[in-house]
Amino acid sequence: MSKTINLTLKVWRQKCGDPKGLFETYKAKDVDTDMSFLEMLDVLNERLIKDGKDPISFDHDCREGICGACGAVVNGQAHGPLEGTTLCQLHMRNFNDGQTLVIEPWRAKGFPVLKDLIVDRSSFDRIIQAGGFISIKSGSAPDAHAIPVSKPDSDRAMDAAQCIGCGACVAACPNGSAMLFVGAKVSHFALLPQGRVEASQRVQLMVKQMDREGFGNCSNEYECEAACPKEISVANIARMNKEYRNSILSTDSK
Numbered sequence: 001m002s003k004t005i006n007l008t009l010k011v012w013r014q015k016c017g018d019p020k021g022l023f024e025t026y027k028a029k030d031v032d033t034d035m036s037f038l039e040m041l042d043v044l045n046e047r048l049i050k051d052g053k054d055p056i057s058f059d060h061d062c063r064e065g066i067c068g069a070c071g072a073v074v075n076g077q078a079h080g081p082l083e084g085t086t087l088c089q090l091h092m093r094n095f096n097d098g099q100t101l102v103i104e105p106w107r108a109k110g111f112p113v114l115k116d117l118i119v120d121r122s123s124f125d126r127i128i129q130a131g132g133f134i135s136i137k138s139g140s141a142p143d144a145h146a147i148p149v150s151k152p153d154s155d156r157a158m159d160a161a162q163c164i165g166c167g168a169c170v171a172a173c174p175n176g177s178a179m180l181f182v183g184a185k186v187s188h189f190a191l192l193p194q195g196r197v198e199a200s201q202r203v204q205l206m207v208k209q210m211d212r213e214g215f216g217n218c219s220n221e222y223e224c225e226a227a228c229p230k231e232i233s234v235a236n237i238a239r240m241n242k243e244y245r246n247s248i249l250s251t252d253s254k
Contacts (some may be wrong), residue, residue, distance in 0.1 A: 002034040005097040009044070011056055012104040016115045023102070033093035034224035037080060038063060038070060040092055065229065066088040068164030071171070072117045073104045078168035078227040085167040086166065086229040106167050108176035109214040123213040124165050124181060130187045131205035134194050153191045160187040162230040175216030180224040182210050183236035190243050200247040207244055 007028040014021030031040055038060050045055035065086040074080040080090040111119040156199035163184035172176050186203050189195025218237055224236045
């Protein structure tokens with residue numbers, strides 16, 4: 001049986017193009033604990049619109065934990081307090097009656113705030129465009145057994161491929177590093193035969209673009225892995241570093 005709780009929300013508000021923002025406080029009363037976090041914000045926005053106020057802007061799309069569009073920091077934790085969960089799949093039953101929630105956007109140089117809780121994550125798109133693909137002829141799908149792949153490699157590749165690019169790893173990292181995201185994308189291809197053809201070029205291009213976007217470096221805090229809704233392992237960062245080192249050594253030897 002669902003119940004209702006009352007919350008105090010301190011939400012970051014920032015106008016489009018305004019470099020400064022501030023926290024505004026709202027009272028959320030009679031919040032149904034079966035609501036998702038985004039549904040709770042929807043109800044609050046309906047009230048704000050009814051009162052003639054500007055609703056809170058936040059990203060969302062599928063609301064099924066698939067697309068990676070949603071994201072905010074709740075009481076200092078990216079996607080909130082529940083492990084392996086996106087913000088849209090976080091339900092209000094995980095909070096207590098009378099609790100105060102501080103809600104703010106991802107904080108990173110590579111993710112400039114557009115408005116309120118919305119940040120510009122196009123830097124991730126540019127990293128993928130730099131090398132996160134394989135150059136093959138399109139057409140009908142090949143037979144599944146045409147290129148043998150070992151079970152351990154296929155499992156690790158699929159684990160890395162689960163990354164949805166939400167940016168929680170960046171928001172959680174004290175250095176604003178995107179290395180878990182890039183490491184997952186590099187690992188996905190590096191572990192498969194189809195990705196080995198361009199492996200050396202790919203890792204150099206993606207790391208170079210990551211640095212160009214202003215993301216920090218990894219200092220092994222492991223906060224990225226803890227915040228990742230798909231629980232991507234930091235082992236992918238180690239694999240990316242190995243791929244990058246081998247690529248540089250191979251280039252220097254030519």
